[in-house]
Amino acid sequence: MTKDLLWRHRAVLPDWLALYYEEPIEITHGEGRHVWDADGNRYLDFFGGILTTMTAHALPEVTKAVSEQAGRIIHSSTLYLNRPMVELAERIAQVSGIPDARVFFTTSGTEANDTALLLATTYRQSNTILAMRNSYHGRSFSAVGITGNRGWSPTSLSPLQTLYVHGGVRTRGPYAALSDEDFVAACVDDLKDLLGHTRPPAALIAEPIQGVGGFTSPPDGLYAAFREVLNERGILWIADEVQTGWGRTGDHFWGWQAHGQSGPPDIMTFAKGIGNGMSIGGVVARAEIMNCIDSNSISTFGGTQITMAAGLANLTYLLEHDLQGNARRVGGMLIERLRGVAAQVPAVREVRGRGLMIGVELTRPGTDEADPQAAAAVLEAARAGGLLIGKGGGHNTSALRIAPPLSLTVAEAEEGAAILESALRSIL
Incomplete structure (x- = not known):
């Protein structure tokens, strides 16, 4: 069904309308900090529809x-x-x-x-x-x-x-x-x-x-x-x-x-x-x-x-619910966790950001040369591990963008960091 939808997408929508992943996914529903695709796979969402699902998916008060x-x-x-x-x-x-x-x-x-x-x-x-x-x-x-x-x-x-x-x-x-x-x-x-x-x-x-x-x-x-x-x-x-x-x-x-x-x-x-x-x-x-x-x-x-x-x-x-305070606390912990991982992955040039707005820039090891292929590979590996993230950057899209809903829990931050660590290590 997903392949059929992809074919239909390409038949009627512009070529420049970007899709993530070599095999694009259809997200059918979400709850809290998680979403599910049409094949029933569950993902921890660290991109929130491009920073748009700010509090949580299917937040009862909003719905x-x-x-x-x-x-x-x-x-x-x-x-x-x-x-x-x-x-x-x-x-x-x-x-x-x-x-x-x-x-x-x-x-x-x-x-x-x-x-x-x-x-x-x-x-x-x-x-x-x-x-x-x-x-x-x-x-x-x-x-x-x-x-x-x-x-x-x-x-x-x-x-x-x-x-x-x-x-x-x-x-x-x-x-x-x-x-x-x-x-x-x-x-x-x-x-x-x-x-x-x-x-x-x-x-x-x-x-x-x-x-x-x-x-x-x-x-x-x-x-x-x-x-x-x-x-x-x-x-x-x-x-x-x-x-x-x-x-x-x-x-x-x-x-x-x-x-x-x-x-x-x-x-x-x-x-x-x-x-x-x-x-x-x-x-x-x-x-x-x-x-x-x-x-x-x-x-x-x-x-x-x-x-x-x-x-x-x-x-x-x-x-x-002081979600700003939660972003400060959980985001600060997540940044430090990712910086610890980055110290062991030569392709990571920098982990930056504040709160729950975190960038991980990838370059060819030992240089400042952007590596968009590595960013794409990490994006795919993270998705395979059950984590959705974004990418961007002014230097050939070589930065990973991490921006979960602001209600992210400590346990979910740890889970996401572990998946991202595995994805980053896959490009060593």
Whole structure:
């Protein structure tokens, strides 16, 4: 049956729509931190539908909220008052850290970043955007135009002028050998030099931890240092929290808080985990920025009642059960466990991340040369052992991405680490 579905998939869907594994699997159902495929195989899920199943599969509180809302009304558009949308917006505005916040809901992170770009360029009357090298912000025309990762940027055409800044990757590039303090100083100097050669940009958009780029990040405080430079020139800061938000990093509720010495971002985007699988994205911004649009606008599917009900139930569960604290505790243990394994596997260049957002970068032993074949082999071996993980990276997709639901238990972390250890040893 799976082979028949694969044939049908290839007959009607685009060739560029990627599938994992030499023999792709159909996931039919899930519970907690586990999923099952059409052949009845059970897997420990360490990727959560690309960081989207944030709390747990089939979480009763969320499925109940969705079911009850579906029995009342599923959708009416933003042309009518929508109680669940207002209630979720109130909660997000409160936890965002942005003063006088306004919230606009979309259906995805891509659309959220599109909206942020529209707001920033309109507010600043500039179509120049600063973005980070190795970044990823979505697959729309404008989001692709600011993506600094060649593997995810199919065209150089763009409505924006994009200038790429150093700093998103700590251990590669011209400043890799510097201390953290000198690294930050060098990146700030580079930013100042860049700004001296261009018309004033609208904004800098940055992921606090680069997701598709392989879970890379700068030293804490880099974006605060950037912010000082930006503030002097009136340039906005957009924090792309599509993957880092909602406590996944453990240490903070938002990724920007690791760089928060100069306060919250002007604009923040979110998506993925807040819906626990339902399609929710959004933008939070100060009222003066959010309200700068002077034409009519609506969102047909952004903020629809059924997704808002899911988001409310999911956020409530996350806060009441301190899943951020669990990500910090269990994630910290998992990182240390994987670093112990990595010390014995020459192909592992680096284990990085924080909380339950962990990257394992693979290279050809003794070099910094990316090894995407090794990453693909580990992905297959992990799946054979009963573990689903992801991959990414700006250097030929040679990083493994580990991002389980935030309710992961210590026993499940140990189980997953053991499977991953066996998979990594299989490439020795």
